[in-house]
Amino acid sequence: MDIKLLPACLVVFTSLFSMASLAISNDEFKTSFEAARQGEWGLVNEDAEKHVLAPYIEYHRLKSALPKLSVDDVKDYVIRNEDTPLAGWLRRHATLAYGAARQWSDVLALRATPPGDVPSQCFWYRAQLVKDQQKAFEGGFKLWLSGESRPPQCDDLFKAMITKGEITDNLIWQRSLLALQRGNRSLSMYLMRKLKGDEWKAPVNFVHSALKNPAVLAEVPASVSAQVSTEDVVFSVAIYLTPRKIDDIAVLLPDLKEKAVMNTEQINLVRRSLAARSYTFDREDRPQIIDTILGDLGDADLIGPVLRDAIADSDWQAVLGWIEKIQGDESVSAYHQYWRARALEQTGNEAEAQKAYSSAAQHREFYGFLAAEKLAQPYILNPEAPNLPEGSLDEVSESSAIERIAALWAIGEEGLAVDEWDYTLRRNPSESGAMAELALVNHWPALAVQATIRGKHWNYIGHRFPLAYQDEFRQSAAEYSLDPLLLMSIARRESAFNSHARSPVGARGLMQMMPATAKQVAREKAFTLTDEKALLDSDVNIHLATYYVSSLLEKYNGNLIAALAGYNAGPHKVDRWLESAPVTFDQFIESIPYRETREYVKAVLAYRVIFNTLQGTEVSAVLNPDERSFAQFISSAELQTEGPVTN
Numbered sequence: 001m002d003i004k005l006l007p008a009c010l011v012v013f014t015s016l017f018s019m020a021s022l023a024i025s026n027d028e029f030k031t032s033f034e035a036a037r038q039g040e041w042g043l044v045n046e047d048a049e050k051h052v053l054a055p056y057i058e059y060h061r062l063k064s065a066l067p068k069l070s071v072d073d074v075k076d077y078v079i080r081n082e083d084t085p086l087a088g089w090l091r092r093h094a095t096l097a098y099g100a101a102r103q104w105s106d107v108l109a110l111r112a113t114p115p116g117d118v119p120s121q122c123f124w125y126r127a128q129l130v131k132d133q134q135k136a137f138e139g140g141f142k143l144w145l146s147g148e149s150r151p152p153q154c155d156d157l158f159k160a161m162i163t164k165g166e167i168t169d170n171l172i173w174q175r176s177l178l179a180l181q182r183g184n185r186s187l188s189m190y191l192m193r194k195l196k197g198d199e200w201k202a203p204v205n206f207v208h209s210a211l212k213n214p215a216v217l218a219e220v221p222a223s224v225s226a227q228v229s230t231e232d233v234v235f236s237v238a239i240y241l242t243p244r245k246i247d248d249i250a251v252l253l254p255d256l257k258e259k260a261v262m263n264t265e266q267i268n269l270v271r272r273s274l275a276a277r278s279y280t281f282d283r284e285d286r287p288q289i290i291d292t293i294l295g296d297l298g299d300a301d302l303i304g305p306v307l308r309d310a311i312a313d314s315d316w317q318a319v320l321g322w323i324e325k326i327q328g329d330e331s332v333s334a335y336h337q338y339w340r341a342r343a344l345e346q347t348g349n350e351a352e353a354q355k356a357y358s359s360a361a362q363h364r365e366f367y368g369f370l371a372a373e374k375l376a377q378p379y380i381l382n383p384e385a386p387n388l389p390e391g392s393l394d395e396v397s398e399s400s401a402i403e404r405i406a407a408l409w410a411i412g413e414e415g416l417a418v419d420e421w422d423y424t425l426r427r428n429p430s431e432s433g434a435m436a437e438l439a440l441v442n443h444w445p446a447l448a449v450q451a452t453i454r455g456k457h458w459n460y461i462g463h464r465f466p467l468a469y470q471d472e473f474r475q476s477a478a479e480y481s482l483d484p485l486l487l488m489s490i491a492r493r494e495s496a497f498n499s500h501a502r503s504p505v506g507a508r509g510l511m512q513m514m515p516a517t518a519k520q521v522a523r524e525k526a527f528t529l530t531d532e533k534a535l536l537d538s539d540v541n542i543h544l545a546t547y548y549v550s551s552l553l554e555k556y557n558g559n560l561i562a563a564l565a566g567y568n569a570g571p572h573k574v575d576r577w578l579e580s581a582p583v584t585f586d587q588f589i590e591s592i593p594y595r596e597t598r599e600y601v602k603a604v605l606a607y608r609v610i611f612n613t614l615q616g617t618e619v620s621a622v623l624n625p626d627e628r629s630f631a632q633f634i635s636s637a638e639l640q641t642e643g644p645v646t647n
Helices: 005-021 026-038 046-050 054-064 071-080 085-100 104-110 118-128 133-144 152-163 169-181 185-192 198-212 214-218 230-241 246-258 264-275 288-297 300-312 316-325 334-346 350-360 366-374 392-397 400-410 414-427 429-441 445-455 470-479 484-495 515-525 532-536 538-555 560-569 571-578 585-591 595-614 636-642
Strands: none
Touching: 026 046, 026 054, 046 054, 054 071, 054 085, 071 085, 071 104, 085 104, 085 118, 085 152, 085 414, 104 118, 118 133, 118 152, 133 152, 133 169, 169 185, 169 198, 169 230, 185 198, 198 214, 198 230, 214 230, 214 246, 230 246, 230 264, 246 264, 246 288, 264 288, 288 300, 288 316, 300 316, 300 334, 300 585, 316 334, 334 350, 334 366, 350 366, 366 595, 392 429, 400 414, 414 429, 414 445, 429 445, 470 484, 470 538, 484 538, 484 560, 484 595, 515 532, 515 538, 532 538, 538 560, 560 571, 560 585, 560 595, 585 595
16 A cells, blocks of 8 residues: 555545535534435425535435426436436336336336336336337336246236237246246246136146156156147256255156257256255265266366265265366365365375365465465465556545545445445446555445455455454454454454445344344343444444354354354354264364355455454464364264364
8 A cells, every 4th residue: 555645535535524514514414314314304404405415315305205206307316416326216216106106208208228127127118008019018028028026016017918918828828937947836826827728728737747746747748749848848847846856856857858858958957956956965865867967067066065075074085086077277276176185185195185285275265275274385365456547546536426435434324335335336447446545545444345346356455354443353352352353354254344234134234243143142241232223333243243252262162163153154053063073173164054154164264364464463374273173072982083183
């Protein structure tokens, strides 16, 4: 980082805030902003219109006036604010509001091209019925031919097309098969009930029979073939049944292939679907056809489950065999080279093992770091700094978008700041490097990370892993004698330092605490947690999460792998996994049945190495002996047969 840039940028943002504060302070604006969100317009300060974030107040005012708001007012706002995500948000809300009110001319006046989201598309194509029926039908066909359920905004369009005879029985049949292919049986059966003609009885009955008894797929009656495509109906049922009756399809597939009741592409899709579900079988019960398919395809992701089974069972010859079958660049990944080296070591080929470790150690990831540790070599990070043209940082920092982002950050609207930042990155991808640097300089860690992701700046290590919230992590870690960089690594994986992050399942804040877990922790600590929103406060989030991490480490006697797995998946699941834990720490990680948790544990451990290295701390091991020991979870008999606990 060019430290000389720091004062200049701070001057820019100081001037921005001082200009804005001449009209209204940030605290006063925040009060008005919240009132606008709630539609309490009497509480909105009239000077809010002079603030740099005035477009947000106007957005809520216009949105609340829909659908009575004139389309010209919407278009005017969109034009004036096209450099913000607000323009797209208002246009979408307007499309949905006008469509719900059946104001079709207003829907069309908003835009000349179809929107991106399905509900808005349905209203837009419905509106086209009054202007260009052919365009409406073409769009309607694309929306109809989907195996997914469509939102209610599509009902008017589909009803009109059915009334006009555009959606025929053949199209209803096609969609019913697409629904089966997507696993949406209820939609498929609903559509088949719409087929009333006698000519549809045989195909519909055949599908019902095949769903109950897959063996009938090999013998398609002539009455079915005469009406519909044999290949399509057999494929639709087979691909639906593969995850549900995998044994039946595995046995049946050679017969289906021999009788050519599916085309080559369809056969291959069913084969991939079978291979993707190898994890549903114990090793000894897995049908041979699945192993054959896996070997033929050579796909690393598909081979993953059977390879992990072999790793967990210490079947080193099988480990080597499966890695040998992997095709393409994945065969030389750090993961596969590390496990190839481990297997070669265990089978007595020390020289080749060293070569494989050396190959793995070239990679900046968990198994690359473990391989480097095996070889007593330094970890390879290959960091780069942005090579910015002169003046580019000042140019970016002076844009109106950055001015708004700084103001949003200042009033605690980090979520909206991230939205604005991401929108600006998508509009100006060539500026991602400068924006990453700007974010780092201005202590916006979440935005620095996002800029490196959008720009694919994988070697901007200092920007991808900013030493964020250092004081907070140090203070909280000291209370429980924890490593602050461990906590920082968890936060980096959980939220990428976005303190307002919310997951689809409800986890919140910097360290993605689940509200129920946070409440439990707060009770144990006699800490007052006012409400779930408090988890968006970084101090509160770090405080509660640190206690939880500490309690998990205590529960698992310092085993960091088990503690991290518990933080991600829950301790009850980890307790079950430990009942059959492999002897070595790396084997246990690969035995974790949840991909998300496996990747989570490896990522946090790798991030800790990176943060230590960036801070200048010399690290000789990814995990210390206590953090990696599984002796406490394994019986003495197993220890005697399996060898040393740590590699």
